[in-house]
Amino acid sequence: MKFMSIKEAMSKGSGKVALRGWVYRERGSNKFKFIILRDAESIIQCVIKKEKFSEEKFREADKIQVECSVEVHGTIKTDKRAPSGYEVDVDDFKVIGWSDNFPLHAGQSREFLDNNRHLWLRSRKMNAILRIRSTYVSAREEFFRKKGFYRFDPPILQPTQCEGGSTLFEVKYYNNKTYLTQSWQLYAEAAVQSLERVYDTAPTFRAEKMKTSRHLSEFWMVEMEAAWMDLKEVSEFAKEEIRYCLKKVLEKHEEDLKFLGQDVEKLKRIANKPWPTIKYREALRILKEKSNMDVPFGKDLRTIEEDKLMEHFDTPVVVTHYPKKIMAFYKPPDPEYPDEALCFDMLAPEGYGEIVGGSQRSMDIEQMKEDLIRQGEDPSNYEWYFDLRRYGGVPHSGYGVGLERVLAWICKLDNIKDAIAFPRTMLRWKP
Ligand code: 4AD
Ligand code: MG
Numbered sequence: 001m002k003f004m005s006i007k008e009a010m011s012k013g014s015g016k017v018a019l020r021g022w023v024y025r026e027r028g029s030n031k032f033k034f035i036i037l038r039d040a041e042s043i044i045q046c047v048i049k050k051e052k053f054s055e056e057k058f059r060e061a062d063k064i065q066v067e068c069s070v071e072v073h074g075t076i077k078t079d080k081r082a083p084s085g086y087e088v089d090v091d092d093f094k095v096i097g098w099s100d101n102f103p104l105h106a107g108q109s110r111e112f113l114d115n116n117r118h119l120w121l122r123s124r125k126m127n128a129i130l131r132i133r134s135t136y137v138s139a140r141e142e143f144f145r146k147k148g149f150y151r152f153d154p155p156i157l158q159p160t161q162c163e164g165g166s167t168l169f170e171v172k173y174y175n176n177k178t179y180l181t182q183s184w185q186l187y188a189e190a191a192v193q194s195l196e197r198v199y200d201t202a203p204t205f206r207a208e209k210m211k212t213s214r215h216l217s218e219f220w221m222v223e224m225e226a227a228w229m230d231l232k233e234v235s236e237f238a239k240e241e242i243r244y245c246l247k248k249v250l251e252k253h254e255e256d257l258k259f260l261g262q263d264v265e266k267l268k269r270i271a272n273k274p275w276p277t278i279k280y281r282e283a284l285r286i287l288k289e290k291s292n293m294d295v296p297f298g299k300d301l302r303t304i305e306e307d308k309l310m311e312h313f314d315t316p317v318v319v320t321h322y323p324k325k326i327m328a329f330y331k332p333p334d335p336e337y338p339d340e341a342l343c344f345d346m347l348a349p350e351g352y353g354e355i356v357g358g359s360q361r362s363m364d365i366e367q368m369k370e371d372l373i374r375q376g377e378d379p380s381n382y383e384w385y386f387d388l389r390r391y392g393g394v395p396h397s398g399y400g401v402g403l404e405r406v407l408a409w410i411c412k413l414d415n416i417k418d419a420i421a422f423p424r425t426m427l428r429w430k431p
Contacts, residue, residue: 001073008044009087010078011308017088019044020071020096022122026064026110033061036083037072037092038124041131045082046072048090060095067099067122069396110415117422118431125240128256129411129418132249136407137201140222140249143241144199149224152191159382162186163328167206169217180205183400185330188225189361192396193388199224204400209428213415214248214353218424225398231360234397235318235344238356239275242316242346242406246271249410262412270315270349277318280340283309297339298323307351320344329371332362344399352409358399363389 001018009017019037028034028041033048048061064070071198073096083206104112104119113120120126143149161168162183169180184200191198205220224241226234250257250268257264278286291308295301300322301309310317321340324333331341343359362368365386371378404419417423422431 003071005039006044006084008040010042010044010084010328011090012076013131014075014077015075017076018071018073019046019088021069023064023068023070023099024124026066028062030174031056033064033078034216034253035064035070037070037088038127040127042084042125043090044076044086045079046074046088046090046093048093052091060092062097064095065102067093067102067119069097069099070095095351102169114417114423114428115431121421124259126421128253128259128416129407129413130421131405132253132256132411133407133419135249136245136410137222137403138239139245140199140201142248143244144224147197149197149199149226150195151187152184152195152200154181154187154191154200156181156203158182158186160186161377163206165376167208169205169207182206185220185225185398185400186382188223188398189330189385189388191394191399192225192227193392193394196224196227196311197224201403209426214303214405214408216416216420216423216425217429219240219420221400222372222402223400225396227394227396229360229397230395231320231342231344231397234358234360234399235277235320235346238344238346238358238399239316239318239324242356243275244399245406246410257411258422260411260413262410265376267410273315275315275317276313277344278319279321280319280323281321283319286312290382296402298325301345303353306347306353310347310351314349316346316348318344318346327359328378329368329375330362331359332364333367333414348405348409350409352405354402355381355405356399357395360395360397363393363395365389366381 024038074090346356407419
Protein backbone atom coordinates (compact mmCIF):
# COMPACT_ATOMS: atom_id res chain seq x y z
CA MET A 1 0.00 0.00 0.00
CA LYS A 2 1.18 3.53 -0.79
CA PHE A 3 2.22 5.64 2.19
CA MET A 4 0.13 8.70 2.92
CA SER A 5 0.54 11.65 5.25
CA ILE A 6 -1.21 11.60 8.61
CA LYS A 7 -3.34 14.49 7.38
CA GLU A 8 -4.46 12.48 4.35
CA ALA A 9 -5.17 9.46 6.56
CA MET A 10 -7.31 11.55 8.92
CA SER A 11 -9.29 13.05 6.07
CA LYS A 12 -9.88 9.51 4.79
CA GLY A 13 -11.14 8.78 8.32
CA SER A 14 -11.70 5.03 8.04
CA GLY A 15 -10.24 1.91 6.44
CA LYS A 16 -6.69 0.82 5.74
CA VAL A 17 -3.80 3.29 5.95
CA ALA A 18 -0.02 3.18 5.62
CA LEU A 19 1.90 5.82 7.55
CA ARG A 20 5.49 6.65 8.35
CA GLY A 21 7.13 9.06 10.68
CA TRP A 22 8.75 9.46 14.07
CA VAL A 23 7.55 8.49 17.52
CA TYR A 24 6.52 11.62 19.36
CA ARG A 25 5.31 9.87 22.54
CA GLU A 26 5.00 6.25 23.61
CA ARG A 27 3.65 4.23 26.48
CA GLY A 28 3.20 0.53 26.94
CA SER A 29 1.56 -2.12 29.09
CA ASN A 30 1.76 -5.89 28.87
CA LYS A 31 -1.16 -5.89 26.41
CA PHE A 32 -0.71 -2.70 24.37
CA LYS A 33 1.89 -0.37 23.01
CA PHE A 34 0.62 3.11 22.26
CA ILE A 35 2.67 5.35 20.05
CA ILE A 36 1.93 8.86 18.93
CA LEU A 37 3.38 9.12 15.47
CA ARG A 38 4.37 12.47 13.98
CA ASP A 39 5.10 13.48 10.42
CA ALA A 40 5.73 16.89 8.88
CA GLU A 41 2.26 18.25 9.70
CA SER A 42 0.36 16.15 12.21
CA ILE A 43 0.34 13.60 14.98
CA ILE A 44 -1.79 10.48 15.38
CA GLN A 45 -2.18 7.78 18.00
CA CYS A 46 -1.39 4.20 16.91
CA VAL A 47 -2.07 1.16 19.05
CA ILE A 48 -0.15 -2.08 18.73
CA LYS A 49 -2.20 -4.85 20.37
CA LYS A 50 -0.23 -7.79 21.70
CA GLU A 51 -2.96 -10.24 20.67
CA LYS A 52 -2.29 -9.48 16.99
CA PHE A 53 1.48 -10.17 17.05
CA SER A 54 3.96 -12.91 17.89
CA GLU A 55 5.82 -12.72 21.23
CA GLU A 56 8.97 -11.70 19.43
CA LYS A 57 7.34 -8.96 17.34
CA PHE A 58 5.55 -7.50 20.36
CA ARG A 59 8.87 -7.44 22.25
CA GLU A 60 10.21 -5.34 19.37
CA ALA A 61 7.23 -2.99 19.71
CA ASP A 62 7.92 -2.72 23.40
CA LYS A 63 11.45 -1.44 22.67
CA ILE A 64 10.19 1.48 20.57
CA GLN A 65 11.18 4.76 22.19
CA VAL A 66 10.67 8.42 21.49
CA GLU A 67 12.07 9.50 18.09
CA CYS A 68 12.32 5.99 16.63
CA SER A 69 11.29 6.22 12.99
CA VAL A 70 8.67 3.67 11.98
CA GLU A 71 6.37 2.50 9.21
CA VAL A 72 2.90 1.53 10.27
CA HIS A 73 0.11 -0.32 8.43
CA GLY A 74 -3.32 -0.49 10.01
CA THR A 75 -6.93 0.64 10.16
CA ILE A 76 -7.85 4.20 11.05
CA LYS A 77 -10.97 5.18 12.97
CA THR A 78 -12.19 8.16 14.94
CA ASP A 79 -11.44 8.03 18.66
CA LYS A 80 -12.46 10.95 20.86
CA ARG A 81 -9.84 10.11 23.51
CA ALA A 82 -6.90 10.17 21.09
CA PRO A 83 -4.91 13.45 20.85
CA SER A 84 -5.93 14.27 17.27
CA GLY A 85 -9.31 12.50 17.39
CA TYR A 86 -8.17 9.46 15.39
CA GLU A 87 -6.48 6.18 16.19
CA VAL A 88 -4.80 3.58 14.02
CA ASP A 89 -5.17 -0.06 14.99
CA VAL A 90 -1.83 -1.42 13.81
CA ASP A 91 -1.69 -4.59 11.67
CA ASP A 92 2.00 -4.39 10.92
CA PHE A 93 4.92 -2.11 11.71
CA LYS A 94 8.59 -1.78 10.87
CA VAL A 95 11.22 0.15 12.79
CA ILE A 96 13.32 2.11 10.29
CA GLY A 97 15.71 3.85 12.69
CA TRP A 98 16.09 3.05 16.39
CA SER A 99 16.45 5.80 18.98
CA ASP A 100 17.71 5.22 22.50
CA ASN A 101 17.19 7.78 25.26
CA PHE A 102 16.45 10.83 23.11
CA PRO A 103 18.24 13.61 25.00
CA LEU A 104 15.45 16.22 24.83
CA HIS A 105 12.44 16.27 27.11
CA ALA A 106 10.12 18.75 28.79
CA GLY A 107 11.47 21.40 31.10
CA GLN A 108 14.99 21.78 29.70
CA SER A 109 16.71 25.15 29.55
CA ARG A 110 16.83 27.42 26.50
CA GLU A 111 20.63 26.97 26.49
CA PHE A 112 20.35 23.18 26.36
CA LEU A 113 17.78 23.30 23.57
CA ASP A 114 19.95 25.74 21.59
CA ASN A 115 22.94 23.42 21.98
CA ASN A 116 20.77 20.63 20.59
CA ARG A 117 19.08 22.68 17.93
CA HIS A 118 19.59 19.90 15.35
CA LEU A 119 17.26 17.72 17.45
CA TRP A 120 15.00 20.49 18.77
CA LEU A 121 13.88 21.23 15.18
CA ARG A 122 11.67 18.15 15.58
CA SER A 123 9.68 19.74 18.41
CA ARG A 124 6.10 20.62 17.59
CA LYS A 125 6.92 24.24 18.37
CA MET A 126 9.79 24.50 15.88
CA ASN A 127 7.88 22.41 13.36
CA ALA A 128 4.93 24.83 13.49
CA ILE A 129 7.16 27.92 13.25
CA LEU A 130 9.16 26.55 10.33
CA ARG A 131 6.02 25.68 8.40
CA ILE A 132 4.60 29.16 9.05
CA ARG A 133 7.90 30.63 7.88
CA SER A 134 7.68 28.62 4.66
CA THR A 135 4.10 29.78 4.05
CA TYR A 136 5.07 33.39 4.75
CA VAL A 137 7.93 33.37 2.26
CA SER A 138 5.80 31.68 -0.42
CA ALA A 139 3.02 34.21 0.15
CA ARG A 140 5.53 36.97 -0.34
CA GLU A 141 6.78 35.47 -3.60
CA GLU A 142 3.16 35.28 -4.73
CA PHE A 143 2.54 38.90 -3.71
CA PHE A 144 5.48 40.21 -5.71
CA ARG A 145 4.66 38.07 -8.73
CA LYS A 146 1.11 39.45 -8.73
CA LYS A 147 2.54 42.96 -8.57
CA GLY A 148 4.76 42.34 -11.62
CA PHE A 149 8.09 42.39 -9.75
CA TYR A 150 11.25 40.55 -10.81
CA ARG A 151 13.31 38.48 -8.43
CA PHE A 152 16.79 39.93 -8.32
CA ASP A 153 19.70 38.19 -6.56
CA PRO A 154 22.30 40.56 -5.09
CA PRO A 155 25.91 39.73 -4.25
CA ILE A 156 26.42 38.52 -0.68
CA LEU A 157 30.07 39.59 -0.58
CA GLN A 158 30.19 43.36 -0.82
CA PRO A 159 33.09 45.83 -0.72
CA THR A 160 31.42 48.52 1.41
CA GLN A 161 28.95 49.16 4.19
CA CYS A 162 25.34 50.12 3.60
CA GLU A 163 24.04 50.36 7.16
CA GLY A 164 27.05 51.53 9.16
CA GLY A 165 30.62 50.23 9.35
CA SER A 166 30.43 49.10 12.95
CA THR A 167 28.30 46.02 12.24
CA LEU A 168 30.19 44.70 9.22
CA PHE A 169 31.46 41.13 9.18
CA GLU A 170 34.85 41.17 7.50
CA VAL A 171 35.76 38.28 5.20
CA LYS A 172 39.25 37.40 4.02
CA TYR A 173 39.05 37.57 0.23
CA TYR A 174 42.18 36.06 -1.36
CA ASN A 175 44.78 38.71 -0.54
CA ASN A 176 42.14 41.31 0.11
CA LYS A 177 39.18 41.84 2.36
CA THR A 178 35.47 42.19 1.73
CA TYR A 179 32.28 42.08 3.83
CA LEU A 180 29.15 40.01 4.21
CA THR A 181 26.09 41.90 3.01
CA GLN A 182 24.21 44.18 5.41
CA SER A 183 21.52 44.86 2.82
CA TRP A 184 21.01 44.28 -0.88
CA GLN A 185 19.97 47.87 -1.28
CA LEU A 186 22.83 49.54 -3.14
CA TYR A 187 22.77 46.72 -5.72
CA ALA A 188 18.97 46.75 -5.94
CA GLU A 189 19.23 50.44 -6.80
CA ALA A 190 21.40 49.48 -9.77
CA ALA A 191 18.88 46.79 -10.73
CA VAL A 192 15.83 49.09 -10.80
CA GLN A 193 17.40 51.19 -13.55
CA SER A 194 17.02 48.04 -15.63
CA LEU A 195 14.13 46.01 -14.17
CA GLU A 196 12.16 48.82 -12.48
CA ARG A 197 10.59 46.56 -9.83
CA VAL A 198 12.64 43.98 -7.92
CA TYR A 199 12.48 41.91 -4.72
CA ASP A 200 14.66 39.32 -3.05
CA THR A 201 14.75 36.78 -0.25
CA ALA A 202 18.31 36.60 1.00
CA PRO A 203 20.45 36.26 4.11
CA THR A 204 21.83 39.40 5.72
CA PHE A 205 24.64 39.72 8.22
CA ARG A 206 25.24 42.19 11.02
CA ALA A 207 27.87 41.95 13.69
CA GLU A 208 25.45 43.29 16.29
CA LYS A 209 26.98 43.70 19.71
CA MET A 210 23.52 43.12 21.11
CA LYS A 211 22.19 40.39 23.35
CA THR A 212 18.51 41.13 22.94
CA SER A 213 15.56 38.98 21.95
CA ARG A 214 15.31 41.04 18.73
CA HIS A 215 18.79 40.83 17.21
CA LEU A 216 20.37 38.11 15.11
CA SER A 217 23.79 38.25 13.46
CA GLU A 218 22.51 36.31 10.46
CA PHE A 219 18.93 36.97 9.43
CA TRP A 220 16.84 37.04 6.28
CA MET A 221 16.00 40.50 5.15
CA VAL A 222 13.39 40.35 2.46
CA GLU A 223 13.64 43.52 0.45
CA MET A 224 12.09 45.38 -2.47
CA GLU A 225 13.12 48.33 -4.59
CA ALA A 226 11.02 50.14 -7.17
CA ALA A 227 11.67 52.89 -9.69
CA TRP A 228 9.25 55.85 -9.77
CA MET A 229 7.91 55.22 -6.26
CA ASP A 230 8.04 57.90 -3.56
CA LEU A 231 7.95 57.61 0.23
CA LYS A 232 4.17 57.61 0.49
CA GLU A 233 3.73 54.93 -2.16
CA VAL A 234 6.50 52.70 -0.86
CA SER A 235 5.33 52.82 2.75
CA GLU A 236 1.75 51.97 1.73
CA PHE A 237 3.15 49.16 -0.39
CA ALA A 238 4.99 47.80 2.66
CA LYS A 239 1.72 47.66 4.59
CA GLU A 240 0.08 45.85 1.69
CA GLU A 241 2.89 43.27 1.54
CA ILE A 242 2.89 42.47 5.25
CA ARG A 243 -0.91 42.38 5.40
CA TYR A 244 -1.06 40.02 2.42
CA CYS A 245 1.41 37.60 4.00
CA LEU A 246 -0.27 37.81 7.41
CA LYS A 247 -3.62 36.89 5.84
CA LYS A 248 -2.09 33.91 4.03
CA VAL A 249 -0.57 32.67 7.29
CA LEU A 250 -3.94 33.08 9.02
CA GLU A 251 -5.71 31.15 6.24
CA LYS A 252 -3.38 28.18 6.52
CA HIS A 253 -2.14 28.06 10.09
CA GLU A 254 -4.94 28.81 12.51
CA GLU A 255 -4.26 25.64 14.51
CA ASP A 256 -0.48 26.16 14.51
CA LEU A 257 -0.87 29.74 15.72
CA LYS A 258 -3.16 28.61 18.52
CA PHE A 259 -0.65 25.90 19.42
CA LEU A 260 1.99 28.64 19.70
CA GLY A 261 -0.23 30.58 22.09
CA GLN A 262 -1.27 33.29 19.63
CA ASP A 263 -4.71 34.91 19.79
CA VAL A 264 -5.93 34.20 16.26
CA GLU A 265 -9.02 36.41 16.46
CA LYS A 266 -6.88 39.34 17.50
CA LEU A 267 -4.51 38.76 14.55
CA LYS A 268 -7.49 38.59 12.20
CA ARG A 269 -8.73 41.93 13.48
CA ILE A 270 -5.27 43.40 12.90
CA ALA A 271 -5.21 41.98 9.37
CA ASN A 272 -8.48 43.74 8.54
CA LYS A 273 -7.99 47.13 10.22
CA PRO A 274 -6.19 50.11 8.66
CA TRP A 275 -2.61 50.59 9.88
CA PRO A 276 -1.77 54.22 10.67
CA THR A 277 1.12 56.29 9.37
CA ILE A 278 2.50 59.01 11.62
CA LYS A 279 5.50 61.29 11.44
CA TYR A 280 8.43 60.96 13.84
CA ARG A 281 7.53 64.39 15.25
CA GLU A 282 4.02 63.14 16.00
CA ALA A 283 5.51 60.05 17.69
CA LEU A 284 7.49 62.38 19.97
CA ARG A 285 4.27 64.25 20.78
CA ILE A 286 2.46 61.00 21.65
CA LEU A 287 5.37 59.89 23.84
CA LYS A 288 5.29 63.18 25.68
CA GLU A 289 1.52 63.54 26.05
CA LYS A 290 0.52 59.93 26.67
CA SER A 291 3.63 58.34 28.15
CA ASN A 292 5.20 61.32 29.87
CA MET A 293 8.43 60.61 27.99
CA ASP A 294 10.50 63.53 26.79
CA VAL A 295 12.47 62.58 23.67
CA PRO A 296 14.26 65.50 21.98
CA PHE A 297 14.07 65.82 18.17
CA GLY A 298 17.20 64.23 16.76
CA LYS A 299 17.26 61.17 18.98
CA ASP A 300 16.57 57.81 17.37
CA LEU A 301 13.72 55.74 18.74
CA ARG A 302 15.30 52.84 20.58
CA THR A 303 13.57 49.78 21.97
CA ILE A 304 12.20 51.56 25.01
CA GLU A 305 10.74 54.48 23.07
CA GLU A 306 9.31 52.14 20.42
CA ASP A 307 7.69 49.96 23.05
CA LYS A 308 6.19 52.94 24.87
CA LEU A 309 4.86 54.40 21.63
CA MET A 310 3.31 51.10 20.59
CA GLU A 311 1.38 50.87 23.86
CA HIS A 312 -0.96 53.36 22.20
CA PHE A 313 -1.59 51.26 19.07
CA ASP A 314 -2.94 47.78 18.44
CA THR A 315 -1.82 47.37 14.81
CA PRO A 316 1.51 47.89 13.06
CA VAL A 317 2.32 51.58 12.63
CA VAL A 318 4.45 53.29 10.00
CA VAL A 319 6.63 56.10 11.34
CA THR A 320 8.07 58.46 8.70
CA HIS A 321 10.43 61.46 8.59
CA TYR A 322 13.07 60.52 11.16
CA PRO A 323 15.74 63.18 11.78
CA LYS A 324 18.03 63.37 8.75
CA LYS A 325 21.22 63.74 10.74
CA ILE A 326 20.96 60.28 12.33
CA MET A 327 19.90 58.50 9.14
CA ALA A 328 21.93 56.59 6.54
CA PHE A 329 23.61 58.56 3.75
CA TYR A 330 21.18 57.37 1.07
CA LYS A 331 18.08 58.76 2.80
CA PRO A 332 17.26 62.18 1.31
CA PRO A 333 16.26 65.22 3.31
CA ASP A 334 12.64 66.33 2.87
CA PRO A 335 12.85 69.43 0.62
CA GLU A 336 10.22 71.13 2.78
CA TYR A 337 11.73 70.23 6.18
CA PRO A 338 15.43 69.50 5.52
CA ASP A 339 16.05 68.27 9.08
CA GLU A 340 13.72 65.33 8.34
CA ALA A 341 14.52 62.41 6.03
CA LEU A 342 12.15 60.83 3.49
CA CYS A 343 12.29 57.49 5.27
CA PHE A 344 10.10 55.17 7.29
CA ASP A 345 10.07 52.32 9.76
CA MET A 346 7.19 49.99 10.45
CA LEU A 347 6.76 49.05 14.10
CA ALA A 348 4.92 45.93 15.20
CA PRO A 349 2.50 45.97 18.12
CA GLU A 350 3.08 44.32 21.51
CA GLY A 351 6.74 45.08 21.86
CA TYR A 352 8.02 43.36 18.71
CA GLY A 353 9.70 46.56 17.58
CA GLU A 354 10.86 47.62 14.14
CA ILE A 355 9.92 45.10 11.47
CA VAL A 356 10.54 47.18 8.32
CA GLY A 357 13.01 49.92 7.42
CA GLY A 358 12.95 51.80 4.16
CA SER A 359 13.11 55.12 2.34
CA GLN A 360 12.99 57.11 -0.79
CA ARG A 361 16.58 57.20 -2.16
CA SER A 362 18.69 60.30 -2.40
CA MET A 363 19.51 61.60 -5.89
CA ASP A 364 21.94 64.22 -4.56
CA ILE A 365 25.52 63.01 -4.97
CA GLU A 366 27.03 65.93 -3.01
CA GLN A 367 24.74 65.38 -0.01
CA MET A 368 25.57 61.67 0.03
CA LYS A 369 29.31 62.36 -0.18
CA GLU A 370 29.08 64.77 2.76
CA ASP A 371 27.12 62.26 4.83
CA LEU A 372 29.57 59.48 4.03
CA ILE A 373 32.54 61.61 5.04
CA ARG A 374 30.78 62.54 8.28
CA GLN A 375 30.32 58.83 8.99
CA GLY A 376 34.00 58.13 8.38
CA GLU A 377 33.54 56.52 4.96
CA ASP A 378 35.57 57.17 1.84
CA PRO A 379 33.15 58.40 -0.87
CA SER A 380 35.46 57.21 -3.64
CA ASN A 381 34.35 53.64 -2.82
CA TYR A 382 30.81 54.61 -3.85
CA GLU A 383 31.57 56.05 -7.29
CA TRP A 384 29.73 53.17 -9.01
CA TYR A 385 26.69 53.93 -6.83
CA PHE A 386 26.82 57.62 -7.78
CA ASP A 387 26.90 56.57 -11.46
CA LEU A 388 23.32 55.37 -10.96
CA ARG A 389 22.43 59.06 -10.51
CA ARG A 390 24.76 60.32 -13.23
CA TYR A 391 23.23 58.26 -16.03
CA GLY A 392 19.48 58.74 -16.26
CA GLY A 393 18.73 58.24 -12.58
CA VAL A 394 15.04 58.25 -11.69
CA PRO A 395 13.29 58.62 -8.34
CA HIS A 396 13.08 55.28 -6.57
CA SER A 397 12.36 53.82 -3.16
CA GLY A 398 12.60 50.55 -1.29
CA TYR A 399 12.56 48.80 2.04
CA GLY A 400 13.72 45.72 3.89
CA VAL A 401 11.56 43.51 6.09
CA GLY A 402 13.22 41.60 8.92
CA LEU A 403 11.70 38.21 8.22
CA GLU A 404 12.44 36.83 11.68
CA ARG A 405 11.10 39.97 13.37
CA VAL A 406 7.80 39.63 11.52
CA LEU A 407 7.58 35.93 12.29
CA ALA A 408 8.37 36.52 15.97
CA TRP A 409 5.44 38.94 16.08
CA ILE A 410 2.99 36.75 14.12
CA CYS A 411 3.93 33.60 16.06
CA LYS A 412 4.07 35.41 19.43
CA LEU A 413 7.62 34.20 20.11
CA ASP A 414 9.48 35.39 23.16
CA ASN A 415 12.79 35.28 21.31
CA ILE A 416 13.66 36.01 17.67
CA LYS A 417 16.01 33.00 17.75
CA ASP A 418 13.02 30.69 17.35
CA ALA A 419 12.01 32.34 14.08
CA ILE A 420 15.03 30.78 12.32
CA ALA A 421 16.21 27.17 12.26
CA PHE A 422 19.83 27.66 13.32
CA PRO A 423 20.18 31.08 14.99
CA ARG A 424 23.43 33.02 14.92
CA THR A 425 23.89 35.73 17.52
CA MET A 426 26.81 37.37 19.26
CA LEU A 427 27.05 34.36 21.56
CA ARG A 428 25.74 31.53 19.38
CA TRP A 429 27.12 30.20 16.10
CA LYS A 430 26.87 26.42 16.69
CA PRO A 431 25.57 23.84 15.82
O1 4AD B 1 16.34 49.16 9.01
P1 4AD B 1 17.39 48.36 8.30
O2 4AD B 1 18.77 48.44 8.80
O3 4AD B 1 17.27 48.80 6.77
C1 4AD B 1 18.14 48.46 5.79
O4 4AD B 1 19.06 47.72 5.87
C2 4AD B 1 17.75 49.04 4.45
N1 4AD B 1 18.95 49.08 3.61
C3 4AD B 1 16.68 48.18 3.85
C4 4AD B 1 16.21 48.68 2.54
O5 4AD B 1 15.77 49.81 2.46
N2 4AD B 1 16.28 47.86 1.51
O6 4AD B 1 16.95 46.84 8.29
C5 4AD B 1 15.69 46.46 7.77
C6 4AD B 1 14.99 45.52 8.74
C7 4AD B 1 14.72 46.13 10.11
O7 4AD B 1 13.54 46.89 10.09
C8 4AD B 1 14.58 44.90 10.97
O8 4AD B 1 13.28 44.37 10.85
C9 4AD B 1 15.54 43.93 10.33
O9 4AD B 1 15.80 44.39 9.01
N3 4AD B 1 16.80 43.84 11.08
C10 4AD B 1 17.14 42.82 11.87
N4 4AD B 1 16.50 41.67 12.16
C11 4AD B 1 17.12 40.81 12.99
N5 4AD B 1 18.33 41.01 13.54
C12 4AD B 1 19.01 42.15 13.27
N6 4AD B 1 20.23 42.33 13.78
C13 4AD B 1 18.41 43.11 12.39
N7 4AD B 1 18.80 44.31 11.90
C14 4AD B 1 17.80 44.73 11.11
MG1 MG C 1 16.20 50.36 10.70
